[in-house]
Amino acid sequence: MKNKEPIKYFTHPENSIFAGMQIRENPDDAFENAIKRGMKNPEDWMYMYSENGRDYFKHCDSRCNKSYPQFGLVETIKNKIQRER
Numbered sequence: 001m002k003n004k005e006p007i008k009y010f011t012h013p014e015n016s017i018f019a020g021m022q023i024r025e026n027p028d029d030a031f032e033n034a035i036k037r038g039m040k041n042p043e044d045w046m047y048m049y050s051e052n053g054r055d056y057f058k059h060c061d062s063r064c065n066k067s068y069p070q071f072g073l074v075e076t077i078k079n080k081i082q083r084e085r
Contacts, residue, residue: 030055
């Protein structure tokens, strides 16, 4: 099993309008997670930010928003146990 590292976020300066906002360093990880959670047509969505353990996306055409929970430690352990059975 691949060792899963904690999610890495960009750090913004305190005086930035993005200060305190969590934006993944690698948005592909957010898409990979969302696809596992049921996202359809990922090419139609853009990653926006993460907050409270969820990744937020905006549809390119309709501009509607959607979020998906991030996989946490508990789910990672459950998946590992299921694979080892």
